[in-house]
Amino acid sequence: MLSPHSFSPDKAAAATGLKAAVTILDKWGASGEQGEAILRVSHSTYARAKKKDALVEINLDRDQLTRISFILNIHAALRIVFDNPENLYGFMKMANHNPFFEGRTPLEIMGSGDFVAVYETFRRIDAMRGSQW
Structure with a gap:
């Protein structure tokens, strides 16, 4: 059990x-290997x-937190663009x-785990919010 003094809001927010x-990646149909590469986390952490x-x-580093942000923002953009779950x-x-x-x-590109691939996929999907495609 955690004591109130050992609880870290930053570590809890990261978790x-x-x-x-991970839930979003799972709903997108990402394999475990793709998810681990996209988020740059170990198999056990995933x-x-x-x-x-x-x-x-x-504990997550800035790169990992940024990758999480990209996934959450891609999901937000897709929720704006699409009404149907399919x-x-x-x-x-x-x-x-x-x-x-x-x-x-998009999942294939991001699944390489390359930061630029994840960022560029995010950037292009995020542009769909403004119908720039």
Whole structure:
């Protein structure tokens, strides 16, 4: 049991964000390996984040927190663009023929784990909010 003095709001917020991102990735149909690469976390950390109430606090670096932010913001953009769950959760696994994607799925590109790939995917999907595609 945690004492009130050992509780860290930053570590708790990081755990909450990680759990939310893992839930979203799961709904998008990401494999565990893709999710681990996208968020740059270990297999054990990813598995703990998937379990309800298993992760209360965690230390994450700025890169990992930024990656979580990208996932949450992509999800927010997709919620604005799409009304139906099939597109909201299926879009990330759909082949995209726009520039940059060139027939690949957003999840496939981000699954490389490369920070630039995750950022560029976020940037292009975020632009959909303003119908810039």
